[in-house]
Amino acid sequence: MAISLDFPDDILERIFQYFCLCDADSRDWDPHGEWNVSNINDPPVFERPPQHILSGVCSHWYYAVRAFTSLWESISVVFNKRTSNAQWTLIEHAVLEGLVKSRDAPLTLRIIDTGFPSSRKPRPQLMHVFKSLLECSSRWKSFRLQTRNPTLLHAAAFPTRLDLGILEELRIIQSVMYEMPQAFKHVPNLIRVTAVNITNLNLPWHQIKEITIQNERPEIVCNVIHKCLTSPVLERIHCHGLYTPPAGHLVKLIHPSAHDVRLPASNWLVQASLPSLQELFCDFSYDDEDLTVLLSFLERSPCTLRSLTFKRFEMSPIPIRALSPYVLALRELHLRIGTPEPEAFIAGVLGPLRDADVLAALETLTVSLQFFRVFDIGHMHDDEHWVSVMLRAYTRIVNARPRLSLLHLKLYEDQDEWIETRAFQELKNCEARGGFRLETRNRARLSPKR
Numbered sequence: 001m002a003i004s005l006d007f008p009d010d011i012l013e014r015i016f017q018y019f020c021l022c023d024a025d026s027r028d029w030d031p032h033g034e035w036n037v038s039n040i041n042d043p044p045v046f047e048r049p050p051q052h053i054l055s056g057v058c059s060h061w062y063y064a065v066r067a068f069t070s071l072w073e074s075i076s077v078v079f080n081k082r083t084s085n086a087q088w089t090l091i092e093h094a095v096l097e098g099l100v101k102s103r104d105a106p107l108t109l110r111i112i113d114t115g116f117p118s119s120r121k122p123r124p125q126l127m128h129v130f131k132s133l134l135e136c137s138s139r140w141k142s143f144r145l146q147t148r149n150p151t152l153l154h155a156a157a158f159p160t161r162l163d164l165g166i167l168e169e170l171r172i173i174q175s176v177m178y179e180m181p182q183a184f185k186h187v188p189n190l191i192r193v194t195a196v197n198i199t200n201l202n203l204p205w206h207q208i209k210e211i212t213i214q215n216e217r218p219e220i221v222c223n224v225i226h227k228c229l230t231s232p233v234l235e236r237i238h239c240h241g242l243y244t245p246p247a248g249h250l251v252k253l254i255h256p257s258a259h260d261v262r263l264p265a266s267n268w269l270v271q272a273s274l275p276s277l278q279e280l281f282c283d284f285s286y287d288d289e290d291l292t293v294l295l296s297f298l299e300r301s302p303c304t305l306r307s308l309t310f311k312r313f314e315m316s317p318i319p320i321r322a323l324s325p326y327v328l329a330l331r332e333l334h335l336r337i338g339t340p341e342p343e344a345f346i347a348g349v350l351g352p353l354r355d356a357d358v359l360a361a362l363e364t365l366t367v368s369l370q371f372f373r374v375f376d377i378g379h380m381h382d383d384e385h386w387v388s389v390m391l392r393a394y395t396r397i398v399n400a401r402p403r404l405s406l407l408h409l410k411l412y413e414d415q416d417e418w419i420e421t422r423a424f425q426e427l428k429n430c431e432a433r434g435g436f437r438l439e440t441r442n443r444a445r446l447s448p449k450r
Helices: 010-021 034-039 087-103 122-134 218-228 288-300 320-326 342-353 383-400 414-420 422-435
Strands: 074-079 109-114 139-145 169-179 192-201 210-214 236-239 261-265 280-284 307-313 332-337 365-369 406-411 436-442
Touching: 074 087, 074 122, 087 122, 109 122, 192 332, 210 218, 280 288, 288 320, 320 342, 332 342, 342 365, 342 383, 383 406, 383 422, 414 422, 422 436
Parallel strands: 074 109, 109 139, 139 169, 169 192, 192 210, 210 236, 236 261, 261 280, 280 307, 307 332, 332 365, 365 406, 406 436
Antiparallel strands: none
């Protein structure tokens, strides 16, 4: 019997996405719920990873969604080595029906392999599903191909030309080097591209607004960025990976409208000019030389920076006071810190933030702290003592900053005792002032104990 649910489509879609996780197996996923190869591309974080997701619809809810056309406009095929023949039959049937149910609506397509051994040949059912999707390429609005095994859908599986008249987003993410299919050479409306370990990239660069790239060959990254800088509408440049461009390949990062930039090395900023920059993500190991380069860039290329992230902050505490005059409009500061000395962390990072004149516009502060370096040469710190000192330092920051609306603490150790301390409760009580929220997150749990 059909089920009638009187909910808005967007609410239904969230419910169905959740129930799609019911038969999942987590062995192919890392502790964060993400596939290791694709962490940089913000994949959906599931409580349990999916065997398959079809249009946000699993078999348990099939009849409940038959009347909702919008729920069929997103088709995801997620599989691994344990996907059974019966599941492939369900996938193939649901894809075919989804293409019919969505009528002529633009489609968001995702083909994701979460663990298919390279020694195995692709299942024929995958090719049947893929062929059905190719036949409606004129309706693709977003296409994502993400595999660990490049032989599953290699470049030869695509025809040399496809009707991709409305395609706006292309995301091809591979665990090893993969040649870009020629079918994507002519895409008149393509504006967003994600390419991980892709060679032979030949795209309409002059129209690209957003580029996200990672490659084991730095010269490919530099070449792609150089081409993207020719686009007058470029807004976002995200380079991922831990490498410094080789001599002779470093690109002069000069663009009038790019406002969201992520860089793997500070030397990208040496000759950069980004007057529209609003979000900067520093994905490199921070040291004093990196700070000098960053300050020089901000002085040479004034911009209204609103969000600043230090991803791999491992060396010395960031001189907040030295940075403050160059980022007067900064609203968001995100710091990921590995194993700091507790005294240095509190004095160099948290101490200056108690001064409301330092980063006066700050509204959001995120600190991801792995753990304190409690052992030092000739000394041993009391971890519990320094945790309380740190939490009380955060409390003083919150009390001194009425504009601070969100403090997000990520505890990368399973340190539930932090949440049980009196110092944490004092920090939590700051929410009583109104307009302020405290969030905590660790690997094991998404929220503190109640």
